Amino acid sequence: MTEDAPDLLRLEDQVCFALAIASRSVIGIYRPILEPYGLTHPQYLVMLALWERSPRSVTDLATELRLEPATLSPLLKRLEASGLVTRTRNDRDERMLDVALTVDGLRLREEARSIPPRVIDRLGMSIEELEALRRSLWRVIDATHPG
Numbered sequence: 001m002t003e004d005a006p007d008l009l010r011l012e013d014q015v016c017f018a019l020a021i022a023s024r025s026v027i028g029i030y031r032p033i034l035e036p037y038g039l040t041h042p043q044y045l046v047m048l049a050l051w052e053r054s055p056r057s058v059t060d061l062a063t064e065l066r067l068e069p070a071t072l073s074p075l076l077k078r079l080e081a082s083g084l085v086t087r088t089r090n091d092r093d094e095r096m097l098d099v100a101l102t103v104d105g106l107r108l109r110e111e112a113r114s115i116p117p118r119v120i121d122r123l124g125m126s127i128e129e130l131e132a133l134r135r136s137l138w139r140v141i142d143a144t145h146p147g
Contacts, residue, residue, distance in 0.1 A: 015140075026119075029119055033119065034115070040075075043075055043078065045065055046061065047079070047084065047109075050085065050099065050100075054100050055101075056098065056099055057097065057099070058096070061076075066145075079105075084101065086102055088100070
């Protein structure tokens with residue numbers, strides 16, 4: 001390596017390193033905010049998807065959340081045990097499992113409206129900066145998941 005050439009293996013210059021730290025840091029901000037609701041961050045993501053559309057099949061949820069059904073299943077079991085969702089066999093296809101919000105799960109949506117502003121406040125970034133970051137991250141996601 002010459003003195004003028006950049007060190008391509010410099011840790012702080014690695015996108016993967018910055019993404020890993022950012023991910024852990026942001027999820028760490030969510031942890032104490034979600035705790036009073038009895039939710040972990042992965043459970044919160046499931047609830048966000050269900051608040052957009054319920055009922056949904058486990059397969060549909062797994063696809064949207066980009067999780068394997070085997071990874072999603074324990075999350076759903078815990079949410080069901082908490083009384084936030086129900087899991088039932090699909091009437092048309094008994095192999096399919098449908099997930100629906102309960103009354104408590106729907107009620108939690110109203111309480112959860114305070115979560116995004118609290119996260120934004122903790123990050124100390126403008127809405128515009130966060131939207132630009134989100135767009136950039138989706139470009140990365142799209143580039144790494146062609147098709």
